[in-house]
Amino acid sequence: MRFGAQNAKTNRGWELAIPTTNIIRNRMESLTMAKHNASTAQDYNQKGIKLAATGNPKEALQQFDKAISLNYSPLYFGNRAMVQFAGMPTAGEDSNHTMDVKSSWTADDFMIAALLLFERYSEVNAKDPVTKGQAATWGAGIMTYLYGAGCMMFIENNPLVKPTSEDYYAVDYFKNYMISFASEKNASQTFNSWIDKDKAFVTFLAKMAEENKDKQPVFDQMTNVPLLFAKRLQDPEYLKNAREDVQHVLGHADRVAELRVMDRTLFGETHKDDELYFNAD
Numbered sequence: 648m649r650f651g652a653q654n655a656k657t658n659r660g661w662e663l664a665i666p667t668t669n670i671i672r673n674r675m676e677s678l679t680m681a682k683h684n685a686s687t688a689q690d691y692n693q694k695g696i697k698l699a700a701t702g703n704p705k706e707a708l709q710q711f712d713k714a715i716s717l718n719y720s721p722l723y724f725g726n727r728a729m730v731q732f733a734g735m736p737t738a739g740e741d742s743n744h745t746m747d748v749k750s751s752w753t754a755d756d757f758m759i760a761a762l763l764l765f766e767r768y769s770e771v772n773a774k775d776p777v778t779k780g781q782a783a784t785w786g787a788g789i790m791t792y793l794y795g796a797g798c799m800m801f802i803e804n805n806p807l808v809k810p811t812s813e814d815y816y817a818v819d820y821f822k823n824y825m826i827s828f829a830s831e832k833n834a835s836q837t838f839n840s841w842i843d844k845d846k847a848f849v850t851f852l853a854k855m856a857e858e859n860k861d862k863q864p865v866f867d868q869m870t871n872v873p874l875l876f877a878k879r880l881q882d883p884e885y886l887k888n889a890r891e892d893v894q895h896v897l898g899h900a901d902r903v904a905e906l907r908v909m910d911r912t913l914f915g916e917t918h919k920d921d922e923l924y925f926n927a928d
Contacts, residue, residue, distance in 0.1 A: 673901070688718040692726060699730045713890050721763035724896075725792055728756035732795060754799035755893045758876050761792035765909045793913075797872040870914060874925075876910065877906035 711727035714720070731753040740776030768785040771777060777785065877884055880903050886894050907925070 676895070684717040688714040688720065688723065688846065692720075692723055695726060695730070699726075699733070704730050704733060712892075719892070719896055721760040721767070721792070723731075724756045724763065725795075725916055727759035728760060729791070732754065732798070750802045752890065753887060754796045754803070754876075755897070757799060758790045758872070759774065759795035759893065759896050761789050761873075762905065764789050764792065764907070765905075765912070782877050789909075790913065791820045793872045800872065800875060837844065868895070871910075873906040873910040873913070877903045877910075877925075880906070 665859060691710045691714035695714065698707035698710060707730050711723055711730065714723040715727065718804070731748045764785070767778075768782075768789065771785075772782075812893040880897065886898055889897070
């Protein structure tokens, strides 16, 4: 009865329904566009992986740039970082045959990939607490990206390291892993492969530090990457020289606090080195 009376009043009920319908339509169009963008981004990512696997890193980076422009996925930032890493000169390589890539760019991409993956883990865990096994899988992926950032920051901080040193071999070990990682075509297989390879790299670094105490700082730097990067982000000038997509991701929210939370989640609530970088809470 109320419905009929409403329509009798100069169709006012339908007038009210029109904007509501438009809102629904706009939302549906937005969802469709989001799905389209996600699908297109996946296509760009797959093209990038194939190009990287066939020895075309520069073209691969262009595809990852396009994917990132549509979707800020940790996978896309991670893949772009890996291909940049693979194209950088390290132990025994001719710099004339490698890409001109800034190590800071690659460190940014690795750290963003780790941050975004950590955010996803936190969201999933908040809705339905993950098992220890699932947490280990998430952790392996996050740590893989963190070690990539650590390698880049190590190269930045040690420009005079000799290419034949054990330090560079550690970086090369991880770089070769990145090359094989970026060549994987199946995303699920790629994610699962993080676990064993990540453990192998951690074991290698720990063994290197154990056998030669002078190498302990290298191992420490790898495990302090979130804190080192958080300290870097405290400098307001840092992001001014970063790429646009990096500025978008790292330039909002309190990323310094988020990095410290990630550090404590991965390395313990009272990470002994936190106070070296920040005042004790």
